[in-house]
Amino acid sequence: MKKNKDDSKKIESLVSKTAFQIPPSGIRKFFDIVYSMPDCISLGVGEPDFTTPWRISDSGIFALKEGYTHYTSNKGLLELRELICTYLAKKYRVAYDPETQVIVTLGVSQGLDVALRSIINPGDEVIIFQPCYVSYSANIMMLHGVPVIVPMRYEDKFKINPDLLKKAITPKTKAILLNYPSNPTGSTISSETLKIIAALAMKHNLIVISDEIYSALSYDSPHHSISAIDGMKGRTILLNGFSKSHAMTGWRLGYIAGPEFLIGMMLKIHQYTALCAPSMSQYAAIEALKKGDREVEMMVEEYRKRRNFITSRFNEIGLPCLKPEGAFYVFPDISSTGLDSNEFAIQLIENNKVAVVPGIAFGLAGEHHIRCSYATSMQNIRESLDRIEAFVKSL
């Protein structure tokens, strides 16, 4: 017994400082509780409740049956890269060359990792806007980069404040990491602000990493990519994928589009660490881009209905809630309850069996908010909001 203990101590001493220091995601803890409580309703999950449209899954199955189970080109299947370029050109008016400017990745997660690895030297600063997706800080820190946090405030509708951004730029700044529409707030970035960010990036010679994974889920106005602004294509690493738009989280498929030189650097990292994205998923994605538009529209329509309902219901309950412009999250303000976001989430799940994610999980600027995903059925949303109302009244 003692020997086992000594051994595990010795092994612990072998772990890298970085692995040790990175905090676990604040989201996972809540999922663990949800799984142990069968009658709990979860508004915590950040993935579509829809299953992948059948025609897309069927193409993946067909690929398996036909034996398309081998490595593909490191960059991904050419047909898929061509379709990705057509999609980007048609939807967001950004022109990329499928041969030299696109890599198919294992979700946006791997695209982000490859993008950061291709530009960060130890000590380099990357500006992120909080509240933001939980992986950003951790990904930067794993590469010995420094995440520089610019807060966004409820009073500003969780929009980027360009003055705060200007102040955050230093000689060590390498990149600005954007996410629009945003996880967790659902807020997006206006064309005017994108232009200001673009001008700053050009003035200070910065890369923009543009995580546009929720672009297809834009409810009020069309999505604009920063890459479409004059002069920006050469310094933008555009990340997008199929997880949210086509309900394909489990297929692990995304892509990077960028200037040829950076794509060349990223391709080396991708080659050595992933080889290629899963081949059957690539065949499924070809179908998604060829014939999946109708299904995406139907999902967006359903999310829009849920968004309208959940936003007005939170406001009715007395928890002020902005109407998100995209993605499938609301981020209501819970400060009137006197609880911090962790206390709120824990007491809500224990007393009224609804799981939400405490806003603090997305950075300090997320405190006094909770993230609720409306990627669940209308019935679940109605019932969970009744439970939240009862919880708030009981305080």
Ligand SMILES: Cc1ncc(COP(=O)(O)O)c(C=O)c1O
């Ligand atoms: C903003 C953001 N970026 C990236 C990802 C990762 O997506 P993928 O499934 O494509 O790896 C997520 C997933 O929730 C996300 O919310």
